[in-house]
Amino acid sequence: MASLQSFMIKLPCSVKELCLDITLQCGQSFRWKKTPTGKWTGMIHKTVWTLSQDLENIYCVLHNYSQKDDYEIICETKDTLNSNSMQEQNSTIKGKRRPNSKQISFVDQKTYKRKKQKIDENQMCKLEVKEEVAGSVPVNVKSETTFPHNADVHNCQGLTRRSQSKKRPETLEESQNTTKEFNKDCRLQHAGDSLISSIKSEETCEVFDTKDKDNVSTILKPVLAISDLVDSCKEDLKDFTSSEYCNPPPKILEYYTQLLKSYFRLDVSLQDLYAEWSEKDPNFARVAPSFPGVRMLDQPPVENVFSFICSSNNNINRISQLVEKLCIHFGDVECEVDGKVWHSFPRVEQLCSSGIEAKLRDLGFGYRASYISQSALFLSSCGEEAWLNSLKLLPYEECHQQLLKLTGVGPKVADCISLMSLDHLGSIPVDTHVFQIAARDYLPELRTCKTVTAKVYAKISEHFRHLYGPYAGWAHSVLFSADLKKFSSAKQKTGEQKKEKKKQQSKV
DNA sequence: GAGCTACCTCTTGT
């Protein structure tokens, strides 16, 4: 394995805009693992990250950064990033990206890894060029102190920002000062030490009152273990002063920052959308405060296709196990983090090998084994990821129809893929949960239906699309998260259910 | 075309 380095990117992003704890375990993505310290480790395309957050920022540590990537990233993204930002400007209204905008996916830019293998032989020559491109930044020197780059590229529209961007330090002394300054800045400014200690008791979660009365209290109430959040933040402050991180050139930071922003779709202002949906739907308004920052990820389509083929008749835990098996047995080794080896999600060609169906059956995929092997062959014949990406340009209905050609992909899975990796943000995947929610809270006439037939499916998805508009799929995921069993403790602690619990306890 | 059922395996509930 090439020598790999780590660095950290701090993304200014309110927990109201992105809540990792909900977003990463509400069944969109199956590869994020929560560490004992409450952080999240997982992969974004071929990069391995550990993420944590406090109320105002997301801290992202990249584990498998290789300086060998520099040259290609700098050269290949120079144009695409520019064209992307231009497209973003063109397609942005009041901090929101227009749904179905024909934006070039970040995934398309990430083919550099494969190309990288081809030019590895010429690496030395390339690296020399790289230094010229990168300018005066000493990419090969591991700095004594790390500077958390809070560059302008981090500026997300519609997101709250604590600190303004700072000038990059020129000398070691400057760097140290800036680091100190940054650490000071990075602390929970609204929450003093007394708050940090008091916040650990559960009661104070309800009255999380700070100088910022911008309803932080109502947001973070029950669903998050706030003490965990604060603990993890404290730990990150320690991490920032660590010398284990390298100091990559600004272009590289820009590239990876863009990768993160793209993955989390941070160009969309969630708070605006929540307000809009709450106005349209009292039920949403009731549920939303306990489930802030539930955001649709922009995931690699190939990974999504096979992950959701595994999802049929399975719960999230088991889907995660199956996806993990796919990666371990057919993907490439990327790096090791805290003793765990991370594998990339297999490419289509890796899922086309002979005898794969039998192997998958042995691994416990059951009847999904043949779906996976057939779909892999189909994708291989029609252009793999490029074909999937081309579906972004089609109207939603056509995209949906095309996806149904894949064996093992029915209406629900097709909608998951459309919504989570093909930019069709109005797609509503109707599963048993959504069916139950719809019958219970929106369409009582469905209560007599035993199963989700095509007719019922269409009725439910159209209802939600009409109710919520172009980002209906995002709103649906909030309702879906609120209904998930794993978050039921959050619901229990809210409102009347909490009172009922107390009553019952006092009776005993 | 609408509706029913088998399908793999694992977890959860009784």
Added chain:
DNA sequence: AACAAGAGGTAGC
């Protein structure tokens, strides 16, 4: 302990 039901469905009849 043993068994049934259900799990973010789909294909085939």
